[in-house]
Amino acid sequence: ACGKAGSSNSSSSTSSASAAGGSGSGSIALLLPDNVTTRYEKFDKPLFEAKVKELAPNVTVEYANAAGSAQTQAQQVTTMINKGVKVIVISSQDAAAIKSSIQAAHDKGIKVVAYDRLAQGPVDAYISFDNYKVGQLQGQGLLQVMGAKATPSANVVEIDGDSADPNAADFKNGFTDAVKGKVKIAYDASGLWKPDVAAQKATAAINQLGKNNIAAFYSANDGMAGGIAASMKNAGLSSLPLTGQDAQLDAIQRIVAGTQSLTIYKAYKPEAEGAAQLAVDLLNGTDVKSVATATKTNASGNQVPSDLLTPVLVTKSNIKSTVVQDGLYSVSDICTGEFAAACKSAGLQ
Amino acid sequence: MSTEKTTTDQTPPPAVEQAIDPRLLVREEGFKGYWTEFKRKLRGGELGSLPVIIGLIIIWAIFGVKGTNFLTADNISAVLYYMCGIGTLAIGLVFVLLLGEIDLAVGSVSGLAAAIFAVLSVSHGVNIWLAAVLTLITGIAIGSLHGWIFAKIGVPAFVVTLAGFLGWQGLMLWILGSTGTINLPDTGVIHLLGGNSFFMGGDIAGGYILAIVATVAVALSQLNEQRRRRAAKVLFRPTSEIALRTALVAVVSFLAAYVLNQSKGVPNVLVLFLILLIVCDFVLRRTSYGRKVFAVGGNIEASRRAGISVPMIRISVYAISGFFAALGGLIIAAQISSANQGGSDPNNLMLAIASAVIGGTSLFGGRGRVWSALLGVLVIQSIKTGLDNLGLQLSIQYMITGAVLLAAVIIDSLSRQTQKSSGRA
Amino acid sequence: MSTEKTTTDQTPPPAVEQAIDPRLLVREEGFKGYWTEFKRKLRGGELGSLPVIIGLIIIWAIFGVKGTNFLTADNISAVLYYMCGIGTLAIGLVFVLLLGEIDLAVGSVSGLAAAIFAVLSVSHGVNIWLAAVLTLITGIAIGSLHGWIFAKIGVPAFVVTLAGFLGWQGLMLWILGSTGTINLPDTGVIHLLGGNSFFMGGDIAGGYILAIVATVAVALSQLNEQRRRRAAKVLFRPTSEIALRTALVAVVSFLAAYVLNQSKGVPNVLVLFLILLIVCDFVLRRTSYGRKVFAVGGNIEASRRAGISVPMIRISVYAISGFFAALGGLIIAAQISSANQGGSDPNNLMLAIASAVIGGTSLFGGRGRVWSALLGVLVIQSIKTGLDNLGLQLSIQYMITGAVLLAAVIIDSLSRQTQKSSGRA
Amino acid sequence: MVHVTSAPVLALRGVSKRFGAVQALTDVDLEVHAGEVVALVGDNGAGKSTLVKTIAGVHPIDEGVIEWEGKPVSIQKPHDAQNLGVATVYQDLALCDNLDVVNNLYLGRELKSLGTLDEVSMEKKALELLSTLSIRIPSVRIPVASLSGGQRQVVAIARSLIGDPKIVILDEPTAALGVEQTAQVLDLVERLRERGLGVILISHNMADVRAVADQVAVLRLGKNNGTFPVQETTQETIIAAITGATDNAVTRRQARTAEAAQ
Amino acid sequence: MVHVTSAPVLALRGVSKRFGAVQALTDVDLEVHAGEVVALVGDNGAGKSTLVKTIAGVHPIDEGVIEWEGKPVSIQKPHDAQNLGVATVYQDLALCDNLDVVNNLYLGRELKSLGTLDEVSMEKKALELLSTLSIRIPSVRIPVASLSGGQRQVVAIARSLIGDPKIVILDEPTAALGVEQTAQVLDLVERLRERGLGVILISHNMADVRAVADQVAVLRLGKNNGTFPVQETTQETIIAAITGATDNAVTRRQARTAEAAQ
Ligand SMILES: Nc1ncnc2c1ncn2[C@@H]1O[C@H](COP(=O)(O)OP(=O)(O)OP(=O)(O)O)[C@@H](O)[C@H]1O
Ligand SMILES: Nc1ncnc2c1ncn2[C@@H]1O[C@H](COP(=O)(O)OP(=O)(O)OP(=O)(O)O)[C@@H](O)[C@H]1O
Ligand SMILES: [Mg+2]
Ligand SMILES: [Mg+2]
Numbered sequence A: 001a002c003g004k005a006g007s008s009n010s011s012s013s014t015s016s017a018s019a020a021g022g023s024g025s026g027s028i029a030l031l032l033p034d035n036v037t038t039r040y041e042k043f044d045k046p047l048f049e050a051k052v053k054e055l056a057p058n059v060t061v062e063y064a065n066a067a068g069s070a071q072t073q074a075q076q077v078t079t080m081i082n083k084g085v086k087v088i089v090i091s092s093q094d095a096a097a098i099k100s101s102i103q104a105a106h107d108k109g110i111k112v113v114a115y116d117r118l119a120q121g122p123v124d125a126y127i128s129f130d131n132y133k134v135g136q137l138q139g140q141g142l143l144q145v146m147g148a149k150a151t152p153s154a155n156v157v158e159i160d161g162d163s164a165d166p167n168a169a170d171f172k173n174g175f176t177d178a179v180k181g182k183v184k185i186a187y188d189a190s191g192l193w194k195p196d197v198a199a200q201k202a203t204a205a206i207n208q209l210g211k212n213n214i215a216a217f218y219s220a221n222d223g224m225a226g227g228i229a230a231s232m233k234n235a236g237l238s239s240l241p242l243t244g245q246d247a248q249l250d251a252i253q254r255i256v257a258g259t260q261s262l263t264i265y266k267a268y269k270p271e272a273e274g275a276a277q278l279a280v281d282l283l284n285g286t287d288v289k290s291v292a293t294a295t296k297t298n299a300s301g302n303q304v305p306s307d308l309l310t311p312v313l314v315t316k317s318n319i320k321s322t323v324v325q326d327g328l329y330s331v332s333d334i335c336t337g338e339f340a341a342a343c344k345s346a347g348l349q
Numbered sequence B, C: 001m002s003t004e005k006t007t008t009d010q011t012p013p014p015a016v017e018q019a020i021d022p023r024l025l026v027r028e029e030g031f032k033g034y035w036t037e038f039k040r041k042l043r044g045g046e047l048g049s050l051p052v053i054i055g056l057i058i059i060w061a062i063f064g065v066k067g068t069n070f071l072t073a074d075n076i077s078a079v080l081y082y083m084c085g086i087g088t089l090a091i092g093l094v095f096v097l098l099l100g101e102i103d104l105a106v107g108s109v110s111g112l113a114a115a116i117f118a119v120l121s122v123s124h125g126v127n128i129w130l131a132a133v134l135t136l137i138t139g140i141a142i143g144s145l146h147g148w149i150f151a152k153i154g155v156p157a158f159v160v161t162l163a164g165f166l167g168w169q170g171l172m173l174w175i176l177g178s179t180g181t182i183n184l185p186d187t188g189v190i191h192l193l194g195g196n197s198f199f200m201g202g203d204i205a206g207g208y209i210l211a212i213v214a215t216v217a218v219a220l221s222q223l224n225e226q227r228r229r230r231a232a233k234v235l236f237r238p239t240s241e242i243a244l245r246t247a248l249v250a251v252v253s254f255l256a257a258y259v260l261n262q263s264k265g266v267p268n269v270l271v272l273f274l275i276l277l278i279v280c281d282f283v284l285r286r287t288s289y290g291r292k293v294f295a296v297g298g299n300i301e302a303s304r305r306a307g308i309s310v311p312m313i314r315i316s317v318y319a320i321s322g323f324f325a326a327l328g329g330l331i332i333a334a335q336i337s338s339a340n341q342g343g344s345d346p347n348n349l350m351l352a353i354a355s356a357v358i359g360g361t362s363l364f365g366g367r368g369r370v371w372s373a374l375l376g377v378l379v380i381q382s383i384k385t386g387l388d389n390l391g392l393q394l395s396i397q398y399m400i401t402g403a404v405l406l407a408a409v410i411i412d413s414l415s416r417q418t419q420k421s422s423g424r425a
Numbered sequence D, E: 001m002v003h004v005t006s007a008p009v010l011a012l013r014g015v016s017k018r019f020g021a022v023q024a025l026t027d028v029d030l031e032v033h034a035g036e037v038v039a040l041v042g043d044n045g046a047g048k049s050t051l052v053k054t055i056a057g058v059h060p061i062d063e064g065v066i067e068w069e070g071k072p073v074s075i076q077k078p079h080d081a082q083n084l085g086v087a088t089v090y091q092d093l094a095l096c097d098n099l100d101v102v103n104n105l106y107l108g109r110e111l112k113s114l115g116t117l118d119e120v121s122m123e124k125k126a127l128e129l130l131s132t133l134s135i136r137i138p139s140v141r142i143p144v145a146s147l148s149g150g151q152r153q154v155v156a157i158a159r160s161l162i163g164d165p166k167i168v169i170l171d172e173p174t175a176a177l178g179v180e181q182t183a184q185v186l187d188l189v190e191r192l193r194e195r196g197l198g199v200i201l202i203s204h205n206m207a208d209v210r211a212v213a214d215q216v217a218v219l220r221l222g223k224n225n226g227t228f229p230v231q232e233t234t235q236e237t238i239i240a241a242i243t244g245a246t247d248n249a250v251t252r253r254q255a256r257t258a259e260a261a262q
Helices: A007-018 A039-055 A070-083 A099-107 A131-149 A166-179 A195-209 A222-234 A249-257 A268-284 A320-324 A337-345 B030-044 B050-066 B073-098 B106-123 B128-153 B157-176 B188-193 B204-231 B239-262 B268-286 B288-298 B300-305 B310-335 B346-358 B371-390 B394-421 C030-044 C050-066 C073-098 C106-123 C128-153 C157-176 C188-193 C204-231 C239-262 C268-286 C288-298 C300-305 C310-335 C346-358 C371-390 C394-421 D048-056 D078-084 D101-105 D119-132 D149-161 D179-194 D206-212 D235-243 D249-261 E048-056 E078-084 E101-105 E119-132 E149-160 E179-194 E206-212 E235-243 E249-261
Strands: A026-032 A059-065 A087-090 A111-115 A125-129 A155-160 A184-190 A216-219 A263-265 A294-297 A303-309 A312-314 D010-019 D022-032 D037-042 D063-068 D071-073 D086-089 D167-171 D198-202 D215-220 D223-229 E010-019 E022-032 E037-042 E063-068 E071-073 E086-089 E167-171 E198-202 E215-220 E223-229
Touching: A026 A039, A026 A070, A026 A268, A039 A059, A039 A268, A059 A070, A070 A087, A070 A099, A070 B073, A070 B310, A070 B371, A087 A099, A087 A268, A099 A111, A111 A268, A125 A131, A125 A268, A131 A166, A131 A216, A131 A263, A131 A312, A155 A166, A155 A195, A166 A184, A184 A195, A195 A222, A195 C073, A195 C310, A195 C371, A216 A222, A222 A249, A249 A263, A249 A337, A268 A303, A312 A320, B030 B239, B050 B371, B073 B106, B073 B239, B073 B268, B073 B288, B073 B310, B073 B346, B073 B371, B106 B128, B106 B157, B106 B310, B106 B346, B128 B157, B128 B188, B128 B310, B157 C346, B157 C394, B188 B268, B188 B310, B204 B239, B204 D119, B268 B288, B268 B310, B268 B371, B288 B300, B288 B310, B288 D101, B300 B310, B310 B346, B346 B371, B346 C157, B371 B394, B394 C157, C030 C239, C050 C371, C073 C106, C073 C239, C073 C268, C073 C288, C073 C310, C073 C346, C073 C371, C106 C128, C106 C157, C106 C310, C106 C346, C128 C157, C128 C188, C128 C310, C188 C268, C188 C310, C204 C239, C204 E119, C268 C288, C268 C310, C268 C371, C288 C300, C288 C310, C288 E101, C300 C310, C310 C346, C346 C371, C371 C394, D010 D048, D022 D037, D022 D048, D022 D198, D037 D048, D037 D179, D037 D206, D037 D235, D048 D078, D048 D086, D048 D167, D048 D198, D078 D086, D086 D149, D101 D119, D101 D149, D119 D149, D149 D167, D149 D179, D167 D179, D179 D198, D179 D206, D179 E235, D179 E249, D198 D206, D206 D235, D215 D235, D223 D235, D235 E179, D249 E179, E010 E048, E022 E037, E022 E048, E022 E198, E037 E048, E037 E179, E037 E206, E037 E235, E048 E078, E048 E086, E048 E167, E048 E198, E078 E086, E086 E149, E101 E119, E101 E149, E119 E149, E149 E167, E149 E179, E167 E179, E179 E198, E179 E206, E198 E206, E206 E235, E215 E235, E223 E235
Parallel strands: A026 A059, A026 A087, A087 A111, A111 A125, A125 A303, A155 A184, A155 A216, D022 D223, D037 D198, D037 D215, D086 D167, D167 D198, E022 E223, E037 E198, E037 E215, E086 E167, E167 E198
Antiparallel strands: A263 A312, A294 A303, D010 D022, D010 D063, D063 D071, D215 D223, E010 E022, E010 E063, E063 E071, E215 E223
8 A cells, every 4th residue: 555665776787787788887896705715805906996997997996805604695785785886806704605696686677797616596608717727736736746755655635725715615625636646634623824824733643644744735725734834844754855836925935945835826906806707798788799708607506708817827937937926025125134045045135 | 459468556657758768869840850950860870861862863874874764764674673683682681691601502592493493393293483482482382491500500600501502503503404504484483584574564654653553551540659659658750851752762663663664664574572571560560570580689588488499590590591592593583584504593682682782781781671671772773773783894883783782881871970970779 | 028017907817717618619638528628529529621631532542543643752842842833823823712702813923933034134134032032022013012012092893903914014015015925944943943953952851850750849939839838827739739730740741751862852932932821820820910911801990990001911921922922933933934925824824822722721711721831732733733634634633623622622621511510719 | 485386487507618727617416496586606617607507508408317397308509498488698698799788689579560570669668668667768779789788788688588488597687787677676576576587686786685585595615515594594604605615705804804803 | 984075086077978869878977086975776667777877888878978087088999998098887788699708808918928819817817807706606717698687797807807997887786696796896895996996886775875985976867866975875866766656566565564563
């Protein structure tokens, strides 16, 4: 009798979003998952914002970080919908849990770009590195560093990421597939992405297996590798191979100093800029198939046009040609104090 | 009407009036007396919820000016919608805090409840309502277990629930283990608690009907109380004050109904949350069970000597807390349509405790009201949503949240201190 | 020697012996009396630390049987090494718990301290020792700020430190913001607190010297006390008991020295931790400051009326907690050779609180000892390392940790209950 | 002074109680008949309150038997004692400081109408009850934390009169009371006796004891030290039993003041 | 009975104090001279303890002046009062239940040697002090939580004697004490007077008041209701001033018992 609450303005927001095509104005939401990993607020956010500004000067970017909580991220999507953004670029904290939020955005006519992590639901585009390939590269790199020591009886200690993170399984699978039959995984535990947890697990592994019976350490990322390196040092095992991922500054320094063997560099720039390109294209109603040439099917069965980038293996020998050349870090960033000497011998100066 | 037998002798008691002390400063009749009493209370620091309400208004004003979208109907209704999850946890915590204890396991229990519900209803195909009931029963059972270990074995509640905090989280991870996140269908209880279900289907009339019911109920119950007290010749609340209180309730509830109607209507989960508040308030203030909770929170030994079974009260309060934790878990799961491994986020625990305390429930037991869960969670959720709106960097968000929490309670504490210096209260 | 003036009159006081009550069951002389008293205490539930120690032995036995490598020297020394970080946080918390309050910010402050230290020493090139001192001063300043807001403004400590929990974490993220993780050089204070620095360079003699010092100090201080009490004609501890206590200390310290020497020696951070425990124990039990802390924890009003400045005690205790939080942060950072954004892990807070409580410090104030930080953290770290050794799934680890925590305290609580039923204790 | 020869309502036989290293009660006997006022006296720390608390179920006895109307009973918790019909006013009062006067009076036995608390009736009856004890309390709706010592004591006494006890135990009920309130409480004790209740009265005030008690039971260092019928015993005998000597501070003080008066 | 004509050590002029809606003290005056025992009497809830707490700095006064040796002083917290030389025994005792007897006695003014607590001396002196008050406490090393009411009271009284006060305030010190301990406390009060200290004694026991006091100040409903020299005043006058009427429960009870005795 009295009519539906809010009937007047909910329809208007839908229509305005769909009518926005080609106007080149409006706003894009960038939703990132956590604050423990350095990359998001240091690289992804500024790179993304800069690229959007370059492509579409009138478009504003709204930013929110979920601080590692799927629940917070769902609220942030609602907030963004209420603010009337036209495109949401989201790196989901929990790829499955975000499904209903993405559905809600979709229902309002908002386009969704899955960034770095493939969310469930009606996603319009996806950009990321191939996570399985990351794990594979870690495995191949490790075998390469171990060289002749890589025998089927060589004990490798594996510290994985937090199993709540969908990518952790991809890394693990890629890694185990790469090393299967070539080395023996003697200890396998989750370090929860936390350095102090990883450090104590590594010490436990060393005491469990005996320090002379370990051939190498696998760490799923650089953060944990820092803690593991400290434990290896205490046990006098600093010379053993140790993997990582993310090309964090501290990891590059460890690689220079020889306490970590390799890391995986997933250039943030192409990823962030690619996402900006996708977002602006979606905002303008342009077809994204030209950029997102691949197709991935997400866990809820949606076919998503995808742009899959290739990661790079970084060791002491190619630091200069990767992270330094890309401007991620300058030589002076890396070669502080105690690392200066090691830098010199590594040819970084 | 009463079943009491006193042993006082049957000589006619002296007129009751004699007992009123000449030193008691009684309020004058009419609005003027109300105003002078208000001023006296203000000076004495007895402000009740006033500082929190003022704090809330300030927070809204700041976000309203800073963020362009904060004071829109859609956004306010988002605040009111999302607050229900933490708010439900906070209701249970109010009971526990009234006992002077703490329940650190509510966050984990809520995550576990969501997981159990998801596994039952999605993976095992149990009827969705039955699954919800089983989940709530599990919550009650877990709470009772905490309470039993605390009350009967004597392990400090802090430690019991700390163990619960760790243990139930482990159980949740184990339950979800093979599947990780489980998406929930938007039907049955999940639809009801979720963001697409509105009172009377979102009909404009719905909100106003609720507002009318609230106003009338407040007015009638107060008038009835006044009539009975007047008949018994004990002090009663003047009509002027009743009118004022009723007017306040009317303004707030009609305003809320109007704003929510501008958006999509009154979310059913909000209606549920308000009903729970009213029921719990009734239980705590009007039943002998509630009186016993306050008594145990005030003085355990005195309660025991008064024949109250302290262990029973403790166990039941933890059972209540377990129930609300499980229900809160369902609400949070409904809001994100899934049960996931982050469900037992310790932040939820912290925010729920903060809500109860900011709202005015003492951490030291024996003092507080259920309504503090509502007030406190409104403050917390407003800050959260407001900061999300501004899109600030996370580090700055943390700092602001900390600072605002502090500011909100500093006002409250300052007023209490004034109060203390003019009495033992 | 004493500066006291009493107003008692100068008539010769009746013999002091008269005041000994005939109803007091005095222990018989010699070892036999010691044994009967022990049995009586056992029956009455006055077990002191016994249950925790038995719990520890059970935990070690289980892990020793289950995991093949738990009882190796290397592993035990890993337990003793890693416990120092959380243990240091727990020392500060013991002070706070003795006041009957809580400090939820210790985890965040420790993370912040590591970040400040790293930025100062690595990014800004400040001398590493100076940076450590500045960091500790920052910790003290932060703690004092918490204390001040609590004591002077009257905001409940819970809320102040909850705000700190959020706020300082934000500040830490902001400080680390531009660089993320910062590697710490293995020099100076970081070397000292890290895993490659041993007492007397890991010389076998080092451990035994420490054990001898401990044993001799315990024996001498007790004999001295006995002599003075005997001279003053008040009850004193019999020589037999002193011998027993000294023997116990000797056995434990020589055993620990032997085991650590089997590995790489006594880590300097462990020596530091033990020195801190001794100093804090002395402060709490032997100085009037410590007495005041207990008094405020027991009865705030009585302390105030005794002329104690309650705000000063509160502020200083929070300052102490801030100091230990900062120091603990440095130790944890040294153990992983880096300062990172996960430094203010709320789990550290939970574990530190659990350590203090499991060790026997009451959450309700006024009862506890600094040594509970040692006992408790030993339990916690043993469980943690033992589970790591077994390489179990995370979900099962959580459950076991929860269950063991609970079991450890159930024994303790049961004994306290017996105690309570035979007295008000 | 109605004396009943039947079995005592309450009898303690050989009751002992220990707290840790302190033997507070050793082998104590006590009998209370209906319509009889038994005064329990003794030095500070003699164990009077401990004895009363064992009867009231605050802490169970270690050894001995408690008989109720001739039958042995087990009193493990305060609820047991209340069910038998024991109402107790404790020396340490035991009120809930956060609750107001009315709520404290009716704690554990609230009046209800239709399942909800009947605050109005409780408030009305509380006002009546307090005025029979002629105490002035500013308002029955203020928390007892803000009452004076005597006001708290009267609230505790009034509490024991709600319900329908057979034995009322008063542990130093008049300690904090003014002269008028003390007189009211003594009147009250006499009214209780007339209604056939048994009363155990603990007091250090010999005048009060002699005014209302029928029997005086003396405790000394946790043991019985004699039971005296008030009528046939002099104050000196009782005091000597309490202090354990005829030469004590009381007699010395009396001698001194008598001397000074000369 | 040494009377000094100089300025009073302590004088209150027009002191008022309000708690929320209760006006506890209105315009109260009081004077205490050195070597004088002033008894402060009044009905329950008359405001005696409140008055004493304002002097002791427990809660500051709202209006009026406190003069110390003729000069106005501001007493904001207990520390201020202690510095002036006021030692107080509170009605609610205020002991730290978790600390033992020795620690409670010396709380805030511990004996030290070489900066550390001198537990041995404290324990020795505590034993001496308690035995002059002829109290039996099983051990001075048990927490005061486990003491009897009277034992706690004696500990509180002993506490006030440590230090070097000029005025000792005793709020119902003998309420929980046995006959012997009461006599000792009265002796103590006399010794304090002889040493030239001012004493404020609150008591409901008229016999005690008449035994040791020089002046009796009466409070009624928070207001002064007369000050009487003990020597020249009858007990009836004082009781009438306390209760506000000559016909009260006390006189009625006396009349009744007299009647019954006939
Ligand atoms: N919980 C307890 N723990 C240890 N000792 C206790 C405890 N309760 C009482 N006592 C001891 O038992 C003895 C008797 O105490 P009780 O309170 O019964 O004395 P009382 O006769 O009531 O004395 P008063 O007249 O002073 O009230 C005292 O010496 C006291 O120290
Ligand atoms: N903190 C407080 N808040 C409110 N009212 C209070 C407070 N303290 C005391 N009062 C009121 O002030 C009045 C005086 O109390 P006070 O304790 O001074 O009485 P008193 O003369 O010592 O009585 P008694 O002889 O019973 O000890 C009482 O009516 C009491 O209710
Ligand atoms: Mg007693
Ligand atoms: Mg008083």
